[in-house]
Amino acid sequence: MAWQNSGMTEAETGPEAAPETVALSLPPLLLSLAADLVRAIDDGVRERGFDDVRPAHGFAFARLAPDGASVGELAEHLGVTKQAASQLVEELVRKGYVERRPHPGDARARLVVLTERGWACTRAADRAAAEAVRPWAAVLGEERLRGLRDDLARLAPSGRLRPIW
Amino acid sequence: MAWQNSGMTEAETGPEAAPETVALSLPPLLLSLAADLVRAIDDGVRERGFDDVRPAHGFAFARLAPDGASVGELAEHLGVTKQAASQLVEELVRKGYVERRPHPGDARARLVVLTERGWACTRAADRAAAEAVRPWAAVLGEERLRGLRDDLARLAPSGRLRPIW
């Protein structure tokens, strides 16, 4: 809600703005850009033929990609209940993106891993993301874009990717 | 989905990384930070006594804050249907945050404006946001934080704040 326009003038939001004003102008910009990015990636993934996945699935793939994960780990990563994660996995199994395997060393758990289709979708998402970010380099330049990335890396400690609201 | 860990090494994501690698590492960082920020602001708003609002309400307040808006304008801003926006307004009316007034110059439309309680909540959200961003200045420094804000401003053209996924 800090993203409101509290009647700030142009000058107040410019380079000479006070710290407090910077703090008020940052949230709406960050959230707006994040929303645009999710939209762009989602569109790109659909254009590449994966029209039965939602953005939340991508966040699941991110956790499953390296070596798979248990349902509980996936739930923790997404910030939802185990039941919700379980239902999401069931949906992805039905659509052929992941499969459940016995978990080595714990017969209660199951290791959820990407299928070849799941990997293909992940690669499509990577290309869509790169395409979405490419114009940013044209705006900021390569160097400043790296700086942006580095700044974000220092500010984003959790690494958790959960639905925002 | 580009936010996956595609087996990149530490070196590949460092300062010398190729543009393509920067493009792949940016999305997860941006989205993770955005999620953290929304959470922090939402928590701060609740701590200040407004425990019956959700983040989406804050995005509505942002559009209503200066001079009010019609239901249709609010729907456009949030990226949802007019029906959804209408329901959200009805909820906010019931909770005392906004009120509907006749629209000057169009008897079909209604001008939705914040009540005093709505303004109080908006101010609380501003304080919560400033508090959430404050530690960022400690990490990056004031100057670099302004640079981050400026970069984001150049990249976020839409200004629309819609639920992300």
Added chain:
DNA sequence: TCGAGATGGGCAAGGAGCTTGACTATATAG
């Protein structure tokens, strides 16, 4: 080794918030 509690996962029911479709009231164009 065995019983008790903790943990991984799934089933079922319910709810919150969004959508589509239909409708009324008002505005605007020919």
Added chain:
DNA sequence: CTATATAGTCAAGCTCCTTGCCCATCTCGA
């Protein structure tokens, strides 16, 4: 002045998440 477009709402349905409950398996102390 009729015809069409637009602002807003009502109703029904869908999707995804939640809570509550359950079973299977793990872990640990006696």
